[in-house]
Amino acid sequence: MGLHDTLHALFLVDQQVRGLQSRLDSAAQLVRTQNAKIDQRTRQRDEIADRLKHTQATAANFENEANAAEERIEKLRQQMNTATTNKEYSAFLLEMNTLKVEKGKVEEQALEELTRADALKADLDEHEAKLTEQQRIRERAETELAERKADVSGRLEELKAERAEAAEKVPSNALAVFDRLLNMFDDDPMAPVIETDRRRLEYNCGGCYMQIPIERVNQLATQDEVVQCPSCQRMLYLEAELRESMGIKSNS
Ligand SMILES: [Zn+2]
Structure with missing residues (x-):
């Protein structure tokens, strides 16, 4: 065979190698893209989960403060019942009223945090759903890649061997x-x-x-x-x- 024929033979087998290889590459690229998307979504999900945890903890702190105030108020109520002087009674009453205002404030803050936590929980659920969907897409991409590998790997190896053989016949400068x-x-x-x-x-x-x-x-x-x-x-x-x-x- 002359140069043109050996080159052309190489070209034809090389085209087939590239064709098959690109089928594998595009499937692998799809998996990589999905992995990157999942990483991003996972980070977003974790961030929201963190904020939710933090918000719930803050809400719990406010609730504890409200409970502590309630306990103290209850105790004051009993003390007022057993107060022996007006002065003592007034002092208990003043403290109780101050505590009631404080308790109202922390209850309000607890409620605000709980509302925020509800919104975060909804956001988290939405992100979880998206993540699950993304994982399903990745699974399909992985299946597709595995199928393509099973489909073309054998043929690709053969073609690569043929390509190497064809390349050997082409003079090195032309190659x-x-x-x-x-x-x-x-x-x-x-x-x-x-x-x-x-x-x-x-x-x-x-x-x-x-x-x-x-x-x-x-x-x-x-x-x-x-x-x-x-x-x-x-x-x-x-x-x-x-x-x-x-x-x-x-x-x-
Ligand atoms: Zn041209």
Whole structure:
């Protein structure tokens, strides 16, 4: 096989490798995206749970204070019953009234905290539900990835071996150009020549669709060397059909 044929053979098997690999990559990317979303939602959930815990603790403190005040009020009530002088009675009464005002305040604060806790609890439930849904989505993504792996892994290994074999047949300088273009485009490093008008000798690159000078097409048809598109640098090849119609003998 000549250079063009070995390059083209490599191109074809490489395309298949990239096709299968991208199916795996996109499925793996989906799992990673879902993991990131779950991490974010988990952080938000934990933050709300923390605030809820804190709010509940504050509410409990206010309630304890209210209970303590109530106990003290009850005690004062008994003391008032057993007061022996008016002065004593008035002193108990004054303290009791002060305590009642204080108790009212802390009860109000407890209620405020409890209301806040209710809102946080609702928020937390909503976040939990979203998190559960997100986990379900991730599970599906993981299943999809596992299925794709099971589907294509064997074939992918075969193709990689075939690609290595095909690459071995390509001269190293041409292979270097091929690999460099592959890295550059992360897409097809080769493009077919497209005949747009034979009489006017007009040919385009099948990768970037820019016109190719006829000299390059001739070079491709007659010489065993790498020919690149002057616009996008892709390595050009002549498809069998065009080659035949141009009356070029296959050099394989
Ligand atoms: Zn091009």
